[in-house]
Amino acid sequence: MAYPIIKVVFDRKKVATRQKEGLVQIEIYHEKVRRFVSTGVKVYSDQWDKKVYVRNRKDALILNDQIADTLNKVRENVNDVVKTSGKFI
Numbered sequence: 001m002a003y004p005i006i007k008v009v010f011d012r013k014k015v016a017t018r019q020k021e022g023l024v025q026i027e028i029y030h031e032k033v034r035r036f037v038s039t040g041v042k043v044y045s046d047q048w049d050k051k052v053y054v055r056n057r058k059d060a061l062i063l064n065d066q067i068a069d070t071l072n073k074v075r076e077n078v079n080d081v082v083k084t085s086g087k088f089i
Contacts, residue, residue: 004030004078008053008067012036016045024053024067026074039070 009027016022021042028035041063047056054063 002030003082004028006071006075006078008039008071009036010043010048010050011045016043016048018044018046020044022048024048026071028074028078037070037074039067041066 005028007027007029009025010016011022012025012027013022021044024039024041024043026037026039028037041054043054043057043063047054047060049055052064053067054060057063
């Protein structure tokens, strides 16, 4: 059994510009099924970097912490489900 792939995705619906915000989500991919969990963070396209996440904002540290917290919760939940049932989805 393969372990689920978990990653941070910005603007998966391709709506973000410099004037319109895009949503940051957590993607969980397992056995050809994708699930998305919202982080509640929305930023403009020029405020996002794949490596450092949110940048060029006064509240960048807070938003990055919010993304990291959501990512950790998702990982914990996935680990619990995999340990108890042997499969995720």
